[in-house]
Amino acid sequence: MIRISTARRALTGAALLAAPFAASQSASAAEPLKVCASKIEAPYSTEKGDGLENRIANVVAKAMGREIEFVWFDRAAIYLVRDGLDKNLCDVVFGVDSDDERVLATKPIYRTGYVYVTKSEGGPELGSNWKGLEKTDATRFAVRFSTPAELILKEAGKYEDNVSYGLSLVNFQDKRNKYTQVEAGKLVSEVVNGDADAAIAFAPDVARYVKGASTPLKMTMIEDDFARSDGLKIPLHFDQSIGVRKDDEKLRAELDAAIAKAKPEIDRALSDEGVPVLPPNA
Incomplete structure (x- = not known):
């Protein structure tokens, strides 16, 4: 059910010569960013890797100095936390609400x-x-x-x-x-x-x-002022973040730094997609 592909993997003579230097780097810097991804969640994620979140994931991984490894699932994205993240098959889920209680969420990537x-x-x-x-x-x-x-x-x-x-x-x-x-x-x-x-x-x-x-x-x-007849407010505007396991504060900190670094490229991806954005709440 799961297919793993690694993008942008290259090994050059220069890289081999730099091996002593690379060995001095932290272990996490050498590890790929393992992204839980659905094959069937267009326009966010597709098996071809041409979804909006596929693109943003590549941008964030690049900003982290990591290669990216998509761990693919045949099911809808609502199952990625349960079937991927919680089972340690992958380490991040893109496109979670910033207040999603199932995960430890990064700072917002964007709000819409x-x-x-x-x-x-x-x-x-x-x-x-x-x-x-x-x-x-x-x-x-x-x-x-x-x-x-x-x-x-x-x-x-x-x-x-x-x-x-x-x-x-x-x-x-x-x-x-x-x-x-x-x-x-x-x-x-x-x-x-x-x-x-x-x-x-x-x-x-x-x-x-x-x-x-x-x-x-x-x-x-649509303005964010919707409430049911019983008075319960239903949000219409949402911050979108990256989710990691609740005990993985180190990875979240790395991702937060990468989001800030990659903001111009993330904004470009959203603009290319035509997504209207709002100022983040958090």
Whole structure:
């Protein structure tokens, strides 16, 4: 189930001549950065290594002076901590929320949030507040299951009319006892095709597809002021970090230093992807 590949591995005569110097370096500097990665989590991570988090991982490893070793899993990224990090098969997981209790998280790599995706012309005017859904006559919205986007539909009174449509996005697969999720690219294609009036999505889920869409689309960041009817606040903006095992403070410190060093390249990767960013909270 796991395939390990090592990128940028090179051994030159110069490196051999420098062996006495290399031996004096710390052991951790010589070790590859073993990254838990999903083969099927586009646009973040793919078997080809062309996902956003694959790119950022390469940048961070370079800043650390380490080679990178992706430890690949055939399952969705939600299982990487349990099946990879906790079993010591790999040492870092990219793209965790900064307050993820399962891990020791680095300083934020970036902060972003949930967006409306609509056609640049002719799409519904939803504003930048979640209550824009309550006021619109639009009826069909593409969202991923068990996300703040789905909760917004419920609070705005749009959920019941979207149940069958939402299930159609996964061909009415049974969601019981298994992880079933709408493909990120499909959220965007539904808007392009006119099958959805809008999509509500976490910006990095869809930025790549919005940027490459055949029909001009726009993303509008939704304000972080969403609360359920019982008063519970549901965050819509999130700091994204790298997770390590809870007892690995040394590695976290190395990663924090690398994030600071590599910030221009990380920012470039986010810009190339089209991800809108916000000032980090932490």
